[in-house]
Amino acid sequence: MGGSKVSVMKRRPIFESPNCESPNCESPRRSVLRGLLVVLALVVASPGCVAAEPAPAAISTFNSYVNAVESRLAQQHRSDTGFLASADSDPQSDARLRRGELMVERISPAAGAELPGAMLHDWRGTAFVPGATAADFERLMKDFSAYPQHFAPQVLEARVIAQQGDRLQATMRVRQKQVITVVMDTTFDITYGRLDAEHGYSLSRSTQIAEIDAAGAAKERALGSSEEHGFLWRLNTYWSYEERDGGLYMQIESVSLTRTIPTGLGWIVGPFVESMPRESLEFTLRATCNALRK
Numbered sequence: 001m002g003g004s005k006v007s008v009m010k011r012r013p014i015f016e017s018p019n020c021e022s023p024n025c026e027s028p029r030r031s032v033l034r035g036l037l038v039v040l041a042l043v044v045a046s047p048g049c050v051a052a053e054p055a056p057a058a059i060s061t062f063n064s065y066v067n068a069v070e071s072r073l074a075q076q077h078r079s080d081t082g083f084l085a086s087a088d089s090d091p092q093s094d095a096r097l098r099r100g101e102l103m104v105e106r107i108s109p110a111a112g113a114e115l116p117g118a119m120l121h122d123w124r125g126t127a128f129v130p131g132a133t134a135a136d137f138e139r140l141m142k143d144f145s146a147y148p149q150h151f152a153p154q155v156l157e158a159r160v161i162a163q164q165g166d167r168l169q170a171t172m173r174v175r176q177k178q179v180i181t182v183v184m185d186t187t188f189d190i191t192y193g194r195l196d197a198e199h200g201y202s203l204s205r206s207t208q209i210a211e212i213d214a215a216g217a218a219k220e221r222a223l224g225s226s227e228e229h230g231f232l233w234r235l236n237t238y239w240s241y242e243e244r245d246g247g248l249y250m251q252i253e254s255v256s257l258t259r260t261i262p263t264g265l266g267w268i269v270g271p272f273v274e275s276m277p278r279e280s281l282e283f284t285l286r287a288t289c290n291a292l293r294k
Contacts, residue, residue: 005267026263029265054223054233055255058118062257064146065109065120065238069255070203073238083199083242085124086249101169102289104282107253108208117260118233124253132292134200138192140291141202142169150291154283156183166192176276182231183215185222198243206235220272233257242284250288254281 038141054062076083086093093103107122140150147158157173171187193254194200209232234257242249258278 015159033150041276053120055116058115058257062234069238069253073201073240076193077118077193077201078241080195080199083195084103084126084240084249093113093126094245097126102217102282102285103128104278106278119260121256121258122249122253123278123281125281126249126251127285128247128249129289131293134198134241134243134248137248138200138252138294140288141239147172151284151287154280168241176231176280183212184232185210186235200241202239204237209233209235229256248292250285252285254280286294
C-alpha cells in the first residue's frame, strides 16, 4: 500500500454550475433562489392567504403585553439611574456603543401567550451619537415634515394632524420592501415626556394601519379589512434617550403584531415575517444616528 496512490474526487457544491460563462446563463443556485422568491411573493400576495383582522384573543394578548412593557418603561423613566435598559445585559455595553456599535436584541414574549393566527414581535436597539444632545433628538423627532428626508426610503410622507401640548396625532405613509413591496398608511398617538433636561422619552401607539394597493397610481386604494394580508396589524414604538458622556444614548423598543406563518410554509415565509420587525427597527435607529450627525 505504501506505493499506491489514493485518488480523491473533489466534491462540487450542490448548487455550483461547472460551466456558466455566458452572461445569460443562470446558475442552478440562483435559479432555485429565484424560484423560492417567486413562490414567496405569490404566497403572501394570493387571495387565499389574506389574513383579515387579528383574532380578539390575539388583540387581547398584545394589549396585555404592551401594558406590561409600558409599566416597565414608566418605572425606568422615574429615575436617571437605570433610565435605559442595560443593552444585551453586557457590562461593557456603554464602551461598545461609544465605539459606534449598534446593539440590537430580541425580547421574547412570555411562553404560552395566546396568539391565534398572529405573531408578537418585540425588539430593542441602542446606539450612541457623540456630540448630540437631548434637545437635538427632540427637534428631530418632532419635525415630521422632514421624516421623508431622514427616514427614506421607508417613510414616504409624514405630517401632524392634531396636537395638544406634548401629545399629538401623526400620520405616515411607509414602505417596506422584502421580496415584494408593501405600502401602508399609518396613524399614531404619540406622547413625549421628560425626566429632566438630559433624559426624555416618547410613546407611539398605532391607532390605524391600512395596506395600500397600487400606491401612487391612479387606481390607488386602501384595502378593506377582509382584503389585507396582515403584514402589520399593530405597532408601538418607545424611545428613551439620555445625554451623558459627551453625547446621546438612544434606545428604541418596537412591539408589533403581524399575521402568523401559514402552515407548511414556515421555511419560505418564516424568514420574511420574522426579519421585517428587526430590519425596520435597525433601519430607524441607524437613520436617526445619521440625522443627528449632520
